[in-house]
Amino acid sequence: MAAPIAIHLEFGGGAELLFNGVKEHHVTLPSQSEPWDVKQLLVWIQRNLLKERPELFVQGDSVRPGILVLINDADWELMGELDYQLQDQDNIVFISTLHGG
Amino acid sequence: MCQVDEDYQDGLERAEVPSVSKKCVKCKEASAAVVIRAGDTYCRGCFKEYFIHKFRAMLGKNRIIFPGEKVLLAVSGGPSSCSMLSQVQEGLSQNAHKKLRFLPGIVYIDEGGAVGQSVEERQRTVAELQAVFKATGFPFHMVPLEEVLDLPSSVVVMAPSPSEPPASAYKAAVDHFIQSDSSGCLTPQYQEQTLLPEVQESRTQVLQQLIGSAKTLTARQDLLNTLRQHLLVHTARTKGYSKLMLGDNCTRLAVKLLTSLSLGRGAQLAQDTGFSDSRYGDIILVRPMRDYSAKEIAYYNYMFNVTSVFIPSLDTKTTDKASIQRLTESFVTKLQADFPSTVSTIYRTSEKLQTACRSSCTADHPDRCLLCMCALDTAVENASAFQATLTSEQLSQSKSLGATRTEIPRQIRAPVEQCCSSGGGEDCGRAETGGDCCSSAKEPETIDLKSLLCYSCQLTIKDMASVEHLPQYILSEAQKRQRRYQMREEISEFLLDDGDEGD
Ligand SMILES: [Zn+2]
Numbered sequence: 114m115a116a117p118i119a120i121h122l123e124f125g126g127g128a129e130l131l132f133n134g135v136k137e138h139h140v141t142l143p144s145q146s147e148p149w150d151v152k153q154l155l156v157w158i159q160r161n162l163l164k165e166r167p168e169l170f171v172q173g174d175s176v177r178p179g180i181l182v183l184i185n186d187a188d189w190e191l192m193g194e195l196d197y198q199l200q201d202q203d204n205i206v207f208i209s210t211l212h213g214g
Numbered sequence: 215m216c217q218v219d220e221d222y223q224d225g226l227e228r229a230e231v232p233s234v235s236k237k238c239v240k241c242k243e244a245s246a247a248v249v250i251r252a253g254d255t256y257c258r259g260c261f262k263e264y265f266i267h268k269f270r271a272m273l274g275k276n277r278i279i280f281p282g283e284k285v286l287l288a289v290s291g292g293p294s295s296c297s298m299l300s301q302v303q304e305g306l307s308q309n310a311h312k313k314l315r316f317l318p319g320i321v322y323i324d325e326g327g328a329v330g331q332s333v334e335e336r337q338r339t340v341a342e343l344q345a346v347f348k349a350t351g352f353p354f355h356m357v358p359l360e361e362v363l364d365l366p367s368s369v370v371v372m373a374p375s376p377s378e379p380p381a382s383a384y385k386a387a388v389d390h391f392i393q394s395d396s397s398g399c400l401t402p403q404y405q406e407q408t409l410l411p412e413v414q415e416s417r418t419q420v421l422q423q424l425i426g427s428a429k430t431l432t433a434r435q436d437l438l439n440t441l442r443q444h445l446l447v448h449t450a451r452t453k454g455y456s457k458l459m460l461g462d463n464c465t466r467l468a469v470k471l472l473t474s475l476s477l478g479r480g481a482q483l484a485q486d487t488g489f490s491d492s493r494y495g496d497i498i499l500v501r502p503m504r505d506y507s508a509k510e511i512a513y514y515n516y517m518f519n520v521t522s523v524f525i526p527s528l529d530t531k532t533t534d535k536a537s538i539q540r541l542t543e544s545f546v547t548k549l550q551a552d553f554p555s556t557v558s559t560i561y562r563t564s565e566k567l568q569t570a571c572r573s574s575c576t577a578d579h580p581d582r583c584l585l586c587m588c589a590l591d592t593a594v595e596n597a598s599a600f601q602a603t604l605t606s607e608q609l610s611q612s613k614s615l616g617a618t619r620t621e622i623p624r625q626i627r628a629p630v631e632q633c634c635s636s637g638g639g640e641d642c643g644r645a646e647t648g649g650d651c652c653s654s655a656k657e658p659e660t661i662d663l664k665s666l667l668c669y670s671c672q673l674t675i676k677d678m679a680s681v682e683h684l685p686q687y688i689l690s691e692a693q694k695r696q697r698r699y700q701m702r703e704e705i706s707e708f709l710l711d712d713g714d715e716g717d
């Protein structure tokens with residue numbers, strides 16, 4: 114079993130509007146048999162944080178095109194994107210680059 | 215039991231997270247933080263250098279802004295224009311030979327009234343941005359969009375451009391500037407602080423009526439863009455600036471380019487998306503951010519704490535199919551995700567575009583669209599797609615309307631008092647020859663707005679329930695032009711026509 118992990122989530126560029134306008138979230142992901150990856154995190158966010166219009170945040174099992182992701186201040190493309198395995202105290206940032214958020 | 219390396223993981227410092235494996239392609243030492251294009255991975259430091267260099271290179275290459283020139287930065291609060299502002303600050307703080315040498319000012323157009331924000335929300339946004347602007351030390355102007363209702367009609371008239379300086383003048387000006395450069399002369403002498411003027415509720419309502427009279431989101435967005443640009447140009451003119459810097463980035467321009475095509479603005483593409491745009495004559499629009507992608511800007515702003523303020527727009531929280539602009543954006547961002555290089559191809563195409571100059575634009579004052587100020591693209595030969603569209607439209611209408619030529623949406627009744635009370639004896643006198651202005655109180659003059667617009671702006675106006683809500687400066691300029699055309703027509707048989715000689 115992987116222990117529960119605490120991570121820091123940040124939403125910007127208008128993406129925060131889908132989360133009641135709250136930009137920063139400190140969350141704890143419950144323990145589960147597999148280690149958490151970003152793909153599972155997106156599902157968790159959809160179920161637990163997202164307040165409205167999931168189609169404006171996720172598409173398929175990834176983020177909507179035009180929403181950028183940083184993992185610990187680095188482009189998630191360098192980190193394995195959806196397959197990146199989350200560690201305790203990770204910092205994940207979602208920035209919308211779409212016009213009007 | 216499955217976590218053998220647990221202790222090892224805990225011992226690591228955060229900076230050494232092993233999954234960042236790739237090195238920076240530039241310095242080949244630091245680990246990469248940003249992927250700019252496939253294969254181009256930069257570390258934090260090199261990314262910053264690359265970003266700053268690109269801005270200066272863009273301005274240096276184009277040599278369009280002269281040392282000591284007053285340049286107005288249009289800052290909407292969004293990431294792109296805030297990034298532009300920070301680059302100008304960065305450029306002014308560089309040492310002598312790398313330094314930017316113009317005098318910046320900032321303008322912010324508060325569109326809260328058009329998108330339905332409350333007065334409190336608008337004030338909060340303005341206060342937030344004001345703090346950012348104050349910190350720059352540049353003069354700034356906060357202008358509510360409601361002021362567009364009171365613009366003079368000269369806004370939609372092309373002003374004569376100052377005589378073009380010879381190419382050698384740029385270098386001479388730079389040399390002169392470097393010699394006389396005492397850093398003091400760049401810092402603005404005075405701090406002009408324009409707080410957002412009080413906006414009457416009734417003005418906001420008039421503005422909302424105007425925007426609301428457009429029936430589709432596509433037309434509303436187009437109309438808002440037009441009004442915003444008029445107000446920006448007017449602000450630049452009245453405050454003594456000769457260049458207007460816009461924050462359009464490459465992603466935005468790719469969207470704009472494809473949107474323009476779908477909206478029938480093919481003829482205006484080059485001006486709508488190019489580095490510099492001289493459609494207003496005296497005020498040149500400049501787009502120094504056009505080499506940056508939205509991604510680069512978002513990453514730079516995040517990593518180097520460039521403040522931007524989220525401001526809702528007409529398309530906030532709308533779906534992909536809400537408007538042509540939105541749909542195009544979603545197409546481009548999906549393209550960017552799946553085929554990253556295609557977006558820059560789209561926008562590089564725009565660099566190669568040039569509007570073919572027809573005989574009418576060789577004249578000193580070619581006819582220009584009343585709204586977007588581009589040369590009219592509607593005076594084309596009979597065998598064009600435009601004429602074909604017109605013909606089929608007329609045919610379908612003549613069926614349904616029984617051959618009446620009046621079309622309600624394009625013909626409007628201009629407020630009569632405007633014409634006479636405008637006081638200019640010249641106006642009334644001129645009208646008397648043609649339209650019998652002063653006695654027209656019973657039978658108001660109608661304006662055929664359509665003939666004064668380019669094809670694309672005609673489509674936007676067609677989507678409006680009524681053009682009566684258009685601001686007065688547009689309507690009175692329309693009236694003026696209409697009369698001028700009527701006059702030209704009346705005297706046309708007395709003019710020598712050089713086209714007839716062949717027969
Ligand atoms: Zn590097």
Ligand SMILES: [Zn+2]
Pocket residue numbers: 583584585586587588667668669670671672
């Ligand atoms: Zn037009």
